[in-house]
Structure formats: structure tokens, C-alpha cells
Amino acid sequence: MTTHREPLPSVLDTIGNTPLVAVHAAPEEVPVYAKLESFNPGASVKDRIGKYMLERMLDDGTLEPGGTVVEPTAGNTGIGIAVAAGQLGVDAVFVVPERFSVEKQRLMRALGAEVINTPTDDGMGGAIDRAHELAEELDDAVVPQQFSNPLNSEAHYATTGPEVYDALDDEVGAIVAGCGTAGTLMGMARYGRERHPDTYVVAVEPEGSLYATVVGEEAEEAEYKTEGIGTHDPATNELFDPALVDEVSQVADRRTHEEIQRLAREEGQLVASSSAANSVVARDVARRIRDGEIDAPYDSVATVFPDSSERYLSKGLYGSFEEWEG
Ligand code: PMP
Numbered sequence: 001m002t003t004h005r006e007p008l009p010s011v012l013d014t015i016g017n018t019p020l021v022a023v024h025a026a027p028e029e030v031p032v033y034a035k036l037e038s039f040n041p042g043a044s045v046k047d048r049i050g051k052y053m054l055e056r057m058l059d060d061g062t063l064e065p066g067g068t069v070v071e072p073t074a075g076n077t078g079i080g081i082a083v084a085a086g087q088l089g090v091d092a093v094f095v096v097p098e099r100f101s102v103e104k105q106r107l108m109r110a111l112g113a114e115v116i117n118t119p120t121d122d123g124m125g126g127a128i129d130r131a132h133e134l135a136e137e138l139d140d141a142v143v144p145q146q147f148s149n150p151l152n153s154e155a156h157y158a159t160t161g162p163e164v165y166d167a168l169d170d171e172v173g174a175i176v177a178g179c180g181t182a183g184t185l186m187g188m189a190r191y192g193r194e195r196h197p198d199t200y201v202v203a204v205e206p207e208g209s210l211y212a213t214v215v216g217e218e219a220e221e222a223e224y225k226t227e228g229i230g231t232h233d234p235a236t237n238e239l240f241d242p243a244l245v246d247e248v249s250q251v252a253d254r255r256t257h258e259e260i261q262r263l264a265r266e267e268g269q270l271v272a273s274s275s276a277a278n279s280v281v282a283r284d285v286a287r288r289i290r291d292g293e294i295d296a297p298y299d300s301v302a303t304v305f306p307d308s309s310e311r312y313l314s315k316g317l318y319g320s321f322e323e324w325e326g
Contacts, residue, residue, distance in 0.1 A: 004017075010087055011041045011083065011087065012041075012051050012083070012084060012087050012088075014040070014041050015040050015041060015047045015048060015050075015051050015083075016040070016047075016048055016159045016160075016163065017163060018035050018036050018037055018039040018040060018163070019035075019036045019039060020033045020034070020035050020036075020163070020164060020167045020168070020302075021033065021034055021036055021269075023267065023279055023282065023283065023303075024266065024267050025262070025266065025267070025279075025283055026282070026283050026286045026301070027283075027286050027287055027290045029290045029299060030173070030286040030287070030289045030290045030299045030300060030301060031286070031299075031300050031301070032279075032282045032283055032286050032300075032301045032302075032303065033164070033167075033168065033300065033301070033302050033303070034269075034275070034278070034279065034282070034302075034303050034304060034305045035160065035163070035164060035302075035303070035304045035305065036269075036271075036305050037304055037305060037306050037307060038270075038271070038305070038307050038308035040080075041083055042076075042079040042080050042082070042083040042107075042111075043079070043307060043308055043310075043311065044076040044079065044080065044306055044307035044308075044311075045076070045160075045184060045304060045306040045307065046076040046077040046079065046080035046081075046306075047079075047080040047083055047084075048080070048155045048156065048159055048160065049077065049080060049081075049146060049151070049152050049155045049156075049183060050077065050079075050080030050081040050082070050083055050084040050085075051080070051083075051084045051155075052151060052154065052155035052158065052159070053081070053084075053144045053146075053149060053151045053152065053155065054069065054081065054084045054085060054088050054090060054144070055084070055088070056151050056154075057069075057142065057144065057151070058088060058090075062142055063090060063142050064140045065088075065089055065090070066089060066090070066091075066140070067090055067091070067140035067141065067142065068090065068091040068092070068093060068135075068138050068139075068140060068141040068142075069081060069085060069090055069091070069092050069093070069141070069142060069143070069144055070092075070093045070094075070095070070131045070132075070134045070135045070138070070141050070142070070143050071092070071093075071094055071095070071131060071143060071144055071145070071146065072094075072095045072096075072124065072127035072128040072130070072131040072143075072145070072147075073094050073095070073096060073127075073146065075096060075100045075101055075104030075105065075108075075227075075228075076104065076228060076306070076307055077146050078092075078094040078096065078104065078105075078108040078113065078115070079104060079107050079108055079111065081094075081113075081144070082094075082107075082108050082111035082112065082113040083111060085111075085112075085113065086111055086112050091113075091114075092108075092111075092112070092113040092114070093113065093114045093115075093116065093134060093138075093141075094108055094113055094114070094115050094116065095116050095117075095118055095127045095128075095130045095131045095134070096115055096116070096117055096118070096127065097117070097118050097119070097120050097122070097123065097124060097126065097127050098117045098118070098119060098120045099120040100227070101227070101311060101312055101314070101315065102314065103311050103312070103313075103314065104311060105117075116130070116134070118130050123232055123233060124147070124231075124232075124233070124236055125233055125236055128145070128147065128236060131143050131145075146181045146183060147181050147236050147237060147238060147239065148238040148239065149239075150239070152181055152183035152187075152239060153182070153183045153184075153186035153187040153190070153239050154187060155183070155187060156183060156184050156186070156187025156188050156191075157186075157187035157188075157190050157191050158187075160184065160187060160188055160304070161187055161188045161190070161191025161192060162191065164188065164302045165191065165192070165195055168300060168302065170195055170196075171298040171300055172192055172195070172196070172199060172298060172300055172301075172302050173199070173200060173289055173296030173297055173298035173299055173300050173301060174199065174200035174201070174202065174282075174285050174286075174289065174294070174296050174300075174301045174302070175188050175189055175192050175199060175200070175201050175202070175301075175302050175303070176201075176202045176204060176249075176278055176281050176282040176285055176301055176302070176303040177202075177203070177204060177278060177303060177304050178203075178204040178205065178226075178228070178229030178230075178274045178277055178278050178306070179203045179204065179205060179211055179229055179230070179231075179237070179240060180228050180229045180230070180231075180274075181237065181239055182203070182211075182237055182239045182240040182241075183239055184304060184306070185201070185203055185244075185245075186239050186240065186241060186244060188302075188304075189201040189244040189245070190244060193244065196297045196298075198295070198296070198297045199296070199297060200246050200247075200285070200289075200294055200295075200296045201244055201245050201246050201247075202245070202246060202247045202248075202249050202281060202285055203240075203245050203247070203248045203249070204229060204248075204249055204250075204251060204274075204277050204278050204281045205229055205230040205231070205248060205249075205250055205251075205277075206224035206225075206226035206229065206230045206250065206251060206252075206253060206256065206277065207222065207224060207250045207251065207252045207253070208220070208221060208222030208223060208224040208230070209221075209224060209229070209230030209231055209232070209250070210230075210231055210232060210233070210234050211230070211231055211234060211237070211240065211248050212248040212250060213234060214234050214237075214240060214242055214248075215242050215245060215247075215248050217248065219250070224253050225253045225256075225257075225273065225324060225325055226251070226253055226256050226273040226274060226277055227272065227273050227274065227312065228272075228273070228274040228306060228307070229274045229277065249281045249284070249285075251277040251280050251281060253273075253321075253324075253325065254321055255280055256273050256276045256277045256280065257273075257276070257317070257321045257324055259276035259277070259279050259280050260272065260273060260275075260276040260309065260317055260318075261318065263275070263276060263279060264309070264318070269305065270308050270309045270310060271305045271307070271308060271309055272306075272307050272308060272309045272311060272312050272317065273312070273317065274306050274307070275304075275305035275306055275307070278303045278304060278305065278306075279303065279305070281303075282301045282302075282303040285301050286301045289301070
């Protein structure tokens with residue numbers, strides 16, 4: 001795990017192989033382990049897909065050397081793609097709905113990318129439409145489109161999944177992960193179900209998000225503060241395959257906010273809202289495995305902590321709930 005003991009030729013070689021760390025608050029009988037994705041050079045899980053998608057697209061000729069990628073992104077994917085684009089000789093343009101962290105947009109610019117904002121009210125759908133318009137206007141431009149590109153989940157099938165299973169000697173009872181594009185969960189779930197077909201798979205989303213409706217549950221749409229996961233328009237989340245999911249679990253922002261602060265105070269984990277939501281659900285799934293309510297092939301739960309709290313300090317996530325919500 002992150003044992004980079006030799007000099008490396010490129011920052012791209014530091015992507016992946018992140019540490020897998022126990023969540024202390026889990027039940028003793030069913031441990032929970034989280035992949036600390038802030039150990040990646042762009043400090044989030046999305047470095048994995050930035051590198052993987054661009055390398056594959058350059059390999060198969062979808063993307064020309066010296067060409068441009070245009071991507072609609074809430075931020076971390078932009079940073080991940082910008083890190084890879086800079087090193088692979090590709091230009092990057094990102095279309096970001098206004099409501100997302102300014103920190104992330106500054107980092108994308110620092111990495112040499114261009115950032116274009118779209119109105120918050122137009123949602124992710126508006127950003128996707130704008131990205132396609134821009135790609136039409138530019139020469140040699142492609143939209144990797146993380147929301148529909150199978151290379152997104154493939155990156156996690158090829159890296160995140162195997163890393164978790166290797167670290168736990170293949171004994172993973174349940175996989176729990178928040179879904180933005182759902183690439184992380186789908187890649188890990190597909191890998192996990194191949195290792196053991198009864199692996200219990202749980203998708204996490206904030207209350208107010210609508211993934212639950214895709215698995216036939218009722219859900220009421222509302223705004224939420226948790227960043228990076230959830231959807232208001234499941235038609236745009238093309239990678240989400242309900243056949244790979246046993247359950248969609250919703251977490252209220254208030255509960256997530258408590259867990260962000262508990263993880264820092266009690267576990268030394270400086271992680272952000274999607275990590276905290278994953279932690280809440282992973283601990284709950286572990287309790288239910290212990291109590292016999294979930295039939296999982298092994299007594300363990302794997303999840304991911306996608307990024308760090310430092311990226312959201314300006315949003316008051318270590319203040320009161322009202323300050324964070326503000
Ligand atoms: N957490 C954060 C902070 C993210 O930026 C993302 C990506 N939107 C996710 C979780 C969810 O990852 P995925 O898109 O693979 O579902």
C-alpha cells in the first residue's frame with residue numbers, strides 16, 4: 001500500500017495503490033475498511049479515471065496527441081483529468097456547474113486547464129450539453145463523458161477492486177460506495193461479484209437524491225449539501241446498473257455532517273462529505289451483517305473515502321450544521 005520506495009518517472013505513477021484503513025467505529029466482528037483516495041496526487045479517487053480514460057483513449061485513437069478533452073465535471077474529475085492531460089500532452093477544458101467548490105476550480109486552472117461555469121439551475125445536464133457544444137466548436141476535441149463512458153467504471157474494475165481484494169485476501173463481504181457517476185461502485189461491484197457472486201453491494205446517496213427510484217423505491221427530490229454523490233436526474237447516470245446493486249441507502253446531510261466531524265476527532269481522518277456518508281452506511285451494513293440481517297459471504301465491508309476535507313474548508317464543514325448548510 002502506497003509503498004513507493006523507488007524514484008518514479010512521473011506523478012502518474014503515484015496514482016492508485018492507496019492505503020486501505022480500518023474504520024474504528026465499526027463492530028469488532030465485522031470490520032469496515034476504507035480506501036483513502038486523497039493519497040492520489042490530485043487528492044481524490046478521480047485521478048484513477050483521469051489517467052485510465054486518457055491513456056485508453058490515446059491508445060485506441062479516440063483522442064489525438066495534442067488534442068483536447070472537454071468534460072462536464074463537479075470538480076474532482078476535472079482535477080484528475082487535468083493531472084493526466086498535462087503529463088500526456090493533451091489540452092483540457094472543464095464545464096462546471098457554479099455551485100461546486102471554488103477550490104477545485106482553482107486547482108484545475110493551476111494544472112493548466114480552462115474552466116467554464118454553467119448556471120446551478122441547469123444542473124449536471126446543463127454542463128453535459130454545454131461540453132458537447134464546445135467539443136463541436138473545437139478541432140480534435142472529445143468529451144470523455146464520465147457519466148456514460150464505460151472506461152470510468154473499467155478504471156475501478158482494473159485498479160480499485162483488485163487493490164481492495166488483494167489487501168483483504170479476497171474476503172470481502174460487502175462493498176459500499178456513494179454514487180455520483182456510479183463508476184466507482186460499478187467497477188468495484190463487478191469485480192467483487194466475479195470473486196464471489198453473493199457479495200452484498202450497497203449504493204450510497206444523500207437524502208433528496210433519486211438513485212433510489214432506479215431500484216424501484218420511493219424518494220423525494222430535495223437539495224442536499226453532500227458533494228460528489230447523488231443525482232437529480234437518474235437518466236444522466238448511464239453507468240448505474242441496478243442488477244449490480246442490492247440496496248440504495250440514503251443518508252441525511254445532518255448525519256453525514258456529524259460523521260465528518262467524528263471521523264476527524266476520533267479517527268484522525270480529514271475526509272469530506274461523501275466519505276462520511278460512505279462511513280455511515282458501511283458501519284450500518286457491518287452491524288446488519290453481524291446481526292444476521294444481511295447474508296454476506298464474509299464478515300467484512302469495504303468502502304472508499306473519495307477525497308479530503310481540505311478541499312471544502314471554505315464551506316464550513318467543520319463548523320455547525322447550519323454553517324455547513326448555509
Ligand atoms: N465523492 C466525491 C467527492 C466525488 O467527487 C465523486 C465523483 N463525483 C464521488 C464521490 C463519486 O464517485 P463516482 O462518480 O465514481 O460515483
